[in-house]
Amino acid sequence: MERYFMFxxxxxxxxxxxxxxxxxxxxxxxxxxxxxxxxxNALPTGLPYTSDAGLVNSGKTGIIAKEFxxxxxxxxxxLRYFPDGVRNCYSLNVTRDTSYMIKAKFVxxxxxxxxIDPNFDLYLGPNIWTTVTSNDTREEIIHVTKSNSLQVCLxxxxxxxPFINVLELRPLRKTAYVTESGSFKFLFRTYFSNxxxxxxxxxxxxxxxxxxxxxxxxxAQVTTNxxxxxxxxxxxxxxxxxxxxxxxxxxxxMNITWTIDPPTTKFYSYMHFAEIQTLRANDTREFNxxxxxxxxxxxxxxxxxxxETVLDVKPEQCEDGACLLQLVKTSKSTLPPLLNAIEAFTxxxxxxMETNEDDVAGIKNVQDAYGLNKxxxxxxxxxxxxxxxxxxxxxxxxxxxxxxxxxxxxxxSGLTGxxxxxxxxxxxLQKLDLSNNNLTGVIPEFLADINSLLVIDLxxxxxxxxxxxxxxxxxxxxxxxxxxxxxLCTTSSCVNIGHKKKSIIVPVVASIASIAIxxxxxxxxxxxxxxxxxxKVEGPQSQKAIMAKNRRFTYxxxxxxxNNFQRVLGKGGFGIVYHGFVNGTEQVAVKKLSHSSSQGFxxxxxxxxxLLRVHxxxxxxxxxxxxxxxxxALIYEYMANGDLKEHMSGTRNRSILNWGTRLKIAVESAxxxxxxxxxxxxxxxxxxxxxxxxxxxxxxxxxxxxxxxSRSFLIEGQTHVSTVVAGTPGYLDPxxxxxxxxTEKSDVYSFGIxxxxxxxxxxxxxxxxxxxxxxxxxxxxxxxGDITSIxxxxxxxxxxxxxxxxxxxxxxxxxxPSSTRRPTMSQVVIELNDCLASENSRAxxxxxxxxxxxxxxxxxxxxxxxxxxx
Ligand SMILES: *[C@@H]1O[C@H](CO)[C@@H](O)[C@H](O)[C@H]1NC(C)=O
Ligand SMILES: *[C@@H]1O[C@H](CO)[C@@H](O)[C@H](O)[C@H]1NC(C)=O
Ligand SMILES: *[C@@H]1O[C@H](CO)[C@@H](O)[C@H](O)[C@H]1NC(C)=O
Ligand SMILES: *[C@@H]1O[C@H](CO)[C@@H](O)[C@H](O)[C@H]1NC(C)=O
Ligand SMILES: *[C@@H]1O[C@H](CO)[C@@H](O)[C@H](O)[C@H]1NC(C)=O
Ligand SMILES: *[C@@H]1O[C@H](CO)[C@@H](O)[C@H](O)[C@H]1NC(C)=O
Ligand SMILES: *[C@@H]1O[C@H](CO)[C@@H](O)[C@H](O)[C@H]1NC(C)=O
Ligand SMILES: *[C@@H]1O[C@H](CO)[C@@H](O)[C@H](O)[C@H]1NC(C)=O
Ligand SMILES: *[C@@H]1O[C@H](CO)[C@@H](O)[C@H](O)[C@H]1NC(C)=O
Ligand SMILES: *[C@@H]1O[C@H](CO)[C@@H](O)[C@H](O)[C@H]1NC(C)=O
Ligand SMILES: *[C@@H]1O[C@H](CO)[C@@H](O)[C@H](O)[C@H]1NC(C)=O
Numbered sequence: 095m096e097r098y099f100m101f102x103x104x105x106x107x108x109x110x111x112x113x114x115x116x117x118x119x120x121x122x123x124x125x126x127x128x129x130x131x132x133x134x135n136a137l138p139t140g141l142p143y144t145s146d147a148g149l150v151n152s153g154k155t156g157i158i159a160k161e162f163x164x165x166x167x168x169x170x171x172x173l174r175y176f177p178d179g180v181r182n183c184y185s186l187n188v189t190r191d192t193s194y195m196i197k198a199k200f201v202x203x204x205x206x207x208x209x210i211d212p213n214f215d216l217y218l219g220p221n222i223w224t225t226v227t228s229n230d231t232r233e234e235i236i237h238v239t240k241s242n243s244l245q246v247c248l249x250x251x252x253x254x255x256p257f258i259n260v261l262e263l264r265p266l267r268k269t270a271y272v273t274e275s276g277s278f279k280f281l282f283r284t285y286f287s288n289x290x291x292x293x294x295x296x297x298x299x300x301x302x303x304x305x306x307x308x309x310x311x312x313x314a315q316v317t318t319n320x321x322x323x324x325x326x327x328x329x330x331x332x333x334x335x336x337x338x339x340x341x342x343x344x345x346x347x348m349n350i351t352w353t354i355d356p357p358t359t360k361f362y363s364y365m366h367f368a369e370i371q372t373l374r375a376n377d378t379r380e381f382n383x384x385x386x387x388x389x390x391x392x393x394x395x396x397x398x399x400x401x402e403t404v405l406d407v408k409p410e411q412c413e414d415g416a417c418l419l420q421l422v423k424t425s426k427s428t429l430p431p432l433l434n435a436i437e438a439f440t441x442x443x444x445x446x447m448e449t450n451e452d453d454v455a456g457i458k459n460v461q462d463a464y465g466l467n468k469x470x471x472x473x474x475x476x477x478x479x480x481x482x483x484x485x486x487x488x489x490x491x492x493x494x495x496x497x498x499x500x501x502x503x504x505x506x507s508g509l510t511g512x513x514x515x516x517x518x519x520x521x522x523l524q525k526l527d528l529s530n531n532n533l534t535g536v537i538p539e540f541l542a543d544i545n546s547l548l549v550i551d552l553x554x555x556x557x558x559x560x561x562x563x564x565x566x567x568x569x570x571x572x573x574x575x576x577x578x579x580x581x582l583c584t585t586s587s588c589v590n591i592g593h594k595k596k597s598i599i600v601p602v603v604a605s606i607a608s609i610a611i612x613x614x615x616x617x618x619x620x621x622x623x624x625x626x627x628x629x630k631v632e633g634p635q636s637q638k639a640i641m642a643k644n645r646r647f648t649y650x651x652x653x654x655x656x657n658n659f660q661r662v663l664g665k666g667g668f669g670i671v672y673h674g675f676v677n678g679t680e681q682v683a684v685k686k687l688s689h690s691s692s693q694g695f696x697x698x699x700x701x702x703x704x705l706l707r708v709h710x711x712x713x714x715x716x717x718x719x720x721x722x723x724x725x726x727a728l729i730y731e732y733m734a735n736g737d738l739k740e741h742m743s744g745t746r747n748r749s750i751l752n753w754g755t756r757l758k759i760a761v762e763s764a765x766x767x768x769x770x771x772x773x774x775x776x777x778x779x780x781x782x783x784x785x786x787x788x789x790x791x792x793x794x795x796x797x798x799x800x801x802x803x804s805r806s807f808l809i810e811g812q813t814h815v816s817t818v819v820a821g822t823p824g825y826l827d828p829x830x831x832x833x834x835x836x837t838e839k840s841d842v843y844s845f846g847i848x849x850x851x852x853x854x855x856x857x858x859x860x861x862x863x864x865x866x867x868x869x870x871x872x873x874x875x876x877x878x879g880d881i882t883s884i885x886x887x888x889x890x891x892x893x894x895x896x897x898x899x900x901x902x903x904x905x906x907x908x909x910x911p912s913s914t915r916r917p918t919m920s921q922v923v924i925e926l927n928d929c930l931a932s933e934n935s936r937a938x939x940x941x942x943x944x945x946x947x948x949x950x951x952x953x954x955x956x957x958x959x960x961x962x963x964x
Contacts, residue, residue, distance in 0.1 A: 112805035117141060120301065121263040123188060125153035126172035136169050139295040145167050146261070152176060152469065156257065158203025175257035176248055181217070181481045183247040183473035184261060188239045193268045195236050195300065198246065202229035206255070214256040217247040220477035221444040221612070224249075224279070235278035236439070238269050241451045247473045249481075264301050270327045273362065274408060274711065278439035279360060282352065285435040286339035288315050304334050304435065312346070313339040316432065318370040323400045328366065330435065335368050335401050338434040348381075348421040348431045352438070357415030359440050359899050362406045366435040367398040367823045374507055379429035381421045386412055388485045389677040393424045396432055401570040409441050447487065449476040450496040455501060456519030457486070463514035466507065475499060489522065490709050493931065494924055498522035505551070506530040513538050513552075523547045529574070530554035534897040537575065542568050553577045645706075645718035656684050665735070668802065670696035675728070681732035682717050686725075697802030698726045704801045712766030714789055714799040733797065735790035738848075742785060742855050750886075753893035754937050755794060756852045757901065757930040762796035763788050764926055767845060768919035770798075771838040776806040779836055783844035784825045784858075785851055805836060823868065824858035829913050839913035845922065846908025853901055855886035872902065894936040897929040904929075 122136070124143040133143035133469065153174040163171060176182040188194060202212055216223045216233060219240075224233055234588040244263075248256035271278055286310040297303035308315065315337065322335040341348050354361060369379065382392030383404065391404055410417075421431030448454070457475050460466070468484050476488035476497035485504055490497030499520055504529045512535035513528065523544050529551045536559035541550060550565075551574045558580035565573060575581055653659070655674035663671045669687040676682050687694045698721075705716035705728075720727040721780065735741070738759060741751050751759070763783075770778040780787075789799045803820050810817045819831055827843035830836060847858055849866050858868045865871040875884045881898055910916045917925070 113439070117295065117299075118296075119265050120259070121188075122169075123149065123261040124169045124172060125185075125258045125261060126157070126174040128155070128689070134168070134799050137167050139301065141295060141301075143260075145801065146174060146184065146807075149175065149186060150182065150472075151467070152179060152182045152472065156205040158201060158205050159207070162201070162203035166201060168204070169260045169465060170199065170203075171204055171259075173201070173203075173257045173259040173742070175255050177255050178251070178648055179250075179469040179472075181247050181249045181470070181473055182256065183217075183245045184258075185472075186244045186246065186261075186263065188242060188244045188263065190242045192764040193238050193266045193271065193853075195234060195264045195266055195302070196242075196246070197262040197264075198233045198243075198258060199262075200226050200228075200231040200233075200257065201259050202257070205257070209527075210254060212257070213254040215249040215251050217245075218277075218444070218471070219245045219247075219448045220446040220474040220481075223440060226256075235442070236266065236278035236280075237444075238268070238277070240448055243454070245473045253612055258834060262301070266300055267284070267327065267329075267362050271364075273439075273441055276441045278362065279442045281354075281440050283435075283437040285334040286313070286315075286433060286796070287317075287337045289337075291333075293331050297333050299329055302437075304331070312342055313348075314342050315340065316340055316371050317885055318399070320370075321688070322368045322370065322400055326401050326403060328364070328401070328403050330366055330401055331833075332436045335366065336370060338368075338370055338432050340430045340432050344430045345423065346430065347423070348433055350419045350433075350436065354412060354415040354440065357413070357625040358411060360409035360411055361417075361438055361440045362409055363419065364403055364405045364437040365433060366401060366403050366437075367394070367396040367432070367435055368401045369398040369432065370434070371427070371432070373398065376644055377429055378427050380424045380427040381431035382424060384420045384422055385410060386418050387420075388679040392422075395424070395427070401434075445493060446477050447493065447496045449490075450498045450522065451472050451498045453520055453522060456516055456521075457483070457502075459516030459519065460504075460514055462501070463516050464504070464507070464509050464511070466504075487525070492924055492928065494927060500546075501525040501527075503527040504531070509533055511535075511556075513541075513622070515540065517541070518543065519545065521546075525549040527551040528555065534558070537565065537581075539564055541565055548572060550574070557581050579820070599730060610694070621652045645716070645729075647718045647720045647727075647729065649720055649722040649727075652684060652686075652720045652725075652727045655682065655729070659684075659686065668697055673732070676729070678716060680717075681734075683730045683732050685728045685730070687727065695726065695961040698728065700804060700938070701728060701801045704778065704804050708769070708778075710766055710769040710773065711795070712762045712797050713769065714797040721923075728798070731791075733789035733799075734792040735794060737799075738788040738790060738796070739785040740851075741790065742851060750888050751794075752935045752937075753889055753898070754930065757926060757933055759788065759790070759794070759796040759896065760849060760852055760901070761923065761926045761930055763798055764845065764919055764923045766796070766798040767841055768923050771841070771919050777838065778804050778806055779838050780804050780841050781821055782825075782837070783841050784822050785848055788848070828911060837913060837915045838919070842908050842916045842919060842922065843913070845919070846905045846916075849901060849905035849908065853886065853887065853898065853905065854884055869906075872906070876902070876906070894933045897936075900925065900929045900932075 103661045121139060122141050122143040123146050125146045127143070127145040129145045129147045133142040135141065136143045147669070153176045153475065154242065156173050156175050158166070158171055158173065196218070200212065211229050213227050214226070215225050218235065218237060223235060226233070226939070227631050246261060248258060250256055253370060262374040272836060283304055284307040285304045286308060287306040288310065290306050292306065298304065316339070318335045322332060324332060326328050326334055339348070365383070366909040371708060373379070378395070380393045383394065394404065396402065421433060423431055454475060461471055470481065470484045473481060475483045475486055476490050478498065479490070485502060486499055487501035488497045489500045500522055502520065503523060506529070509528065509531035510534065513533055517526065517540065518540040520542055524546045526547060526549070530553070533555040536555065537552060539562040541547060542562060542564035547570045548570045553574045553576040555573070555578050557578040560582040561573070561575060565571060647655070655676060656672040657674070659672050661673040663673050663683055665671065669685045672684045672686060674682045674684045687698050702716070702719050714733065715731040716728065717731055718729040720725055744750070767783065770780055780798065780801065782800055783798070787798060787800045789797050791797065819826070819834060821844070825844040825847045827840035847868060850872055851858060852870065854872065856868055856871070859866050863871055865874055872884055881895055881902070884895070884902065885898060904917070904922060906924065908916050
């Protein structure tokens with residue numbers, strides 16, 4: 095894995111200086127506190143804690159047993175427990191798109207006298223956060239909110255009754271603690287002091303809780319009375335930065351160890367440094383940082399009385415889950431290494447999107463309007479599926495768009511009053527059932543405004559007035575308004591009113607077929623537009639951070655790196671690729687450009703410029719480059735598993751890629767392309783998409799490579815540019831070839847060919863075939879309707895044929911001769927994800943276990959020593 099440490103210079107905008115943390119934006123909830131005792135100021139923070147009444151509408155309140163009381167501060171003493179229902183949720187008002195540190199604290203304290211250790215799940219919105227198994231647990235996560243409300247849910251998984259004592263939210267600066275994906279789950283946070291004191295608010299303006307830790311046998315304590323400048327992105331407390339540890343033996347390394355379970359869990363560390371000893375003129379403190387013996391950062395010297403933070407911009411992993419972080423003194427250094435504080439987080443992915451925010455607001459308004467008090471009506475309405483609200487149905491087939499509410503059944507729910515206007519906001523509704531209630535008033539016109547709403551049952555109520563004409567005239571509408579004794583009937587289509595059973599079916603005029611097609615077309619377009627928008631919002635952002643690194647190398651460095659171009663990895667466009675090491679340990683691939691090719695030089699420039707600008711997990715990363723006269727080289731991250739072509743053709747002599755892995759590789763490559771097309775400014779066309787340009791790392795994660803031909807295709811409002819045609823025969827878009835007009839759809843074509851290769855494992859061009867080009871061959875085989883004859887025989891039928899059909903259909907639409915009829919890469923990503931999901935649900939019974947597995951952390955230092963100081 096490549097490892098970058100980013101050096102955060104402590105340059106902070108003036109804006110940030112005046113934007114001091116406002117504790118009134120903290121949310122401090124004492125769960126189970128009676129409202130009449132709320133709020134009170136708690137020790138040790140002095141912050142006002144409030145009751146949870148109004149944040150949750152279920153559960154009972156409890157209090158921890160007397161003997162535990164002396165060991166805890168007031169917010170811990172009360173708790174709320176949830177004997178009823180499976181999922182119970184807190185709903186908190188937050189600010190959308192804000193990074194929050196969320197802390198949830200659980201002290202069992204034998205509140206129920208049963209002495210049963212807890213065991214239940216904690217969810218954040220629709221996604222699992224962790225499993226609570228200890229009788230004294232503190233969970234913390236740093237999470238960016240997607241909407242203005244946040245659901246914290248407790249889920250019963252066995253006999254154990256979920257409970258919670260304290261819930262705390264602190265908004266953070268958004269530029270601090272940034273993950274590549276997912277959210278940060280707290281692993282540890284410690285400062286190096288033998289005082290044993292815990293530091294939190296008000297010393298820490300964000301109320302991070304710092305545990306003191308010290309190894310008396312190995313370390314010496316250093317402290318300063320002087321003020322340390324803590325102005326950087328992390329705004330650490332004085333008390334944390336004014337103390338530090340150095341090894342007792344001046345030549346020893348400073349070792350910090352911890353274990354991570356499961357071992358593959360990725361984590362990020364943040365080390366905070368400041369020089370707090372007074373250095374003499376001939377003193378130097380300089381050290382390197384290594385992780386499990388591998389170089390990761392340095393040489394580094396802490397700056398006198400000024401805080402600097404060294405952090406991972408990419409997640410790390412430790413072999414076997416045992417991590418050893420070392421600060422190693424360099425030869426130049428006269429002083430031992432010094433460390434003031436360190437934090438670490440693991441990454442948890444939150445794959446499930448929250449339900450469409452407007453739909454959530456709409457259904458909550460419906461809930462309020464009718465005072466509905468159903469046990470399942472808590473948390474996210476649609477997801478996860480097993481907690482779908484009673485009476486709802488949702489569209490959540492597509493994991494990359496928020497689920498929407500498509501059907502609402504409130505029949506026989508004792509509703510009274512009018513048909514609430516809140517339903518108007520459920521704009522994705524297709525079916526509405528309000529039958530057998532006691533609703534009064536008229537049938538509102540707005541029901542006709544909800545475009546997709548075509549099935550309405552209002553029978554068995556007390557509605558009056560007449561059916562609005564707009565409803566009656568709506569095409570395809572099925573409305574049942576039977577058994578509303580006071581309902582008048584004004585139009586001819588309403589003659590059925592007296593009948594017992596029959597519903598009002600609005601006649602559909604004339605050419606049903608053409609209208610239906612129009613509607614389907616409009617619907618598809620609508621869905622497509624929406625999806626496009628959604629995936630754009632979700633698109634990864636470029637990481638400015640890496641740009642800070644100096645990545646220009648000299649030619650002699652390149653020679654050292656590759657041990658004089660010793661080991662050839664392969665041949666890329668315009669040059670040979672060699673294996674190398676940066677900093678002695680980090681593996682890289684070095685492409686050395688062959689001399690004297692002006693075309694090669696242009697491509698080199700194009701690639702450096704592109705790769706310095708864009709960063710995406712599915713684009714191969716640029717570690718650096720060398721430009722020294724004639725000598726040009728590009729240094730990439732090392733992709734241990736070579737290219738996709740080798741794996742398809744079996745030249746790598748490895749086990750064949752199964753269908754699921756192939757789809758995953760396709761999804762990842764598609765995401766890379768999608769990013770080039772939609773995430774980059776200006777957007778780019780790769781122009782040379784093919785299986786040899788899809789590289790695989792040691793985890794078989796796919797990344798696109800070779801951007802030498804890439805071009806921007808949007809110039810001042812144009813949708814395409816005219817260029818000299820370039821690309822690889824077989825993959826080249828015939829329309830582009832014909833017209834010279836370059837658009838992103840040329841990549842879509844090439845990607846379609848890649849998909850066909852992945853599916854069939856046949857050569858793109860094979861002159862010995864009757865139909866040499868793979869597209870023609872597949873087209874011919876498809877007319878025979880037999881998927882097995884197309885599919886790679888070496889898979890032995892081990893695949894979900896639905897997903898294969900879908901993938902082949904997708905590939906065929908990508909290679910449509912007319913570029914305008916090809917899907918966009920965003921649509922391709924969505925479709926492929928569907929294929930992958932259906933293949934995985936066929937293949938994966940073991941996945942259920944994964945989602946449950948918790949991360950256990952045991953620190954060889956820094957335990958929660960002093961509960962009273964919480
Ligand atoms: C602390 O550091 C910041 C950023 O380098 C600087 O702007 C500020 O003036 C410093 N404060 C003091 C008191 O030196
Ligand atoms: C309370 O804390 C003290 C000191 O940490 C410990 O000895 C005692 O066992 C704790 N009491 C309970 C009931 O946990
Ligand atoms: C949350 O916000 C809603 C609407 O903005 C408001 O009605 C409600 O009172 C707020 N709840 C709390 C606990 O602040
Ligand atoms: C947690 O469990 C341990 C061992 O069963 C017990 O000693 C301790 O007092 C319990 N603490 C709380 C807060 O329930
Ligand atoms: C540290 O190493 C230097 C050079 O190798 C040696 O001269 C010195 O005695 C060592 N100091 C200690 C405390 O071991
Ligand atoms: C740190 O670990 C190294 C082994 O990697 C060991 O040789 C050294 O003694 C340790 N230093 C301390 C201070 O424990
Ligand atoms: C550094 O200078 C001090 C005097 O200022 C002297 O005592 C000390 O021996 C010097 N140390 C080294 C390593 O040269
Ligand atoms: C520290 O890192 C630098 C730069 O990679 C390297 O040259 C040096 O040998 C390293 N020193 C030690 C003691 O590891
Ligand atoms: C919901 O029902 C529970 C008991 O079933 C009751 O205690 C609670 O007050 C009700 N809430 C509302 C808002 O009616
Ligand atoms: C519907 O949504 C709009 C915008 O989100 C909001 O202003 C309005 O109050 C909502 N109406 C109802 C009845 O919920
Ligand atoms: C329906 O509501 C009306 C008026 O609110 C009331 O008179 C009637 O008894 C209710 N009927 C039922 C079945 O609840």
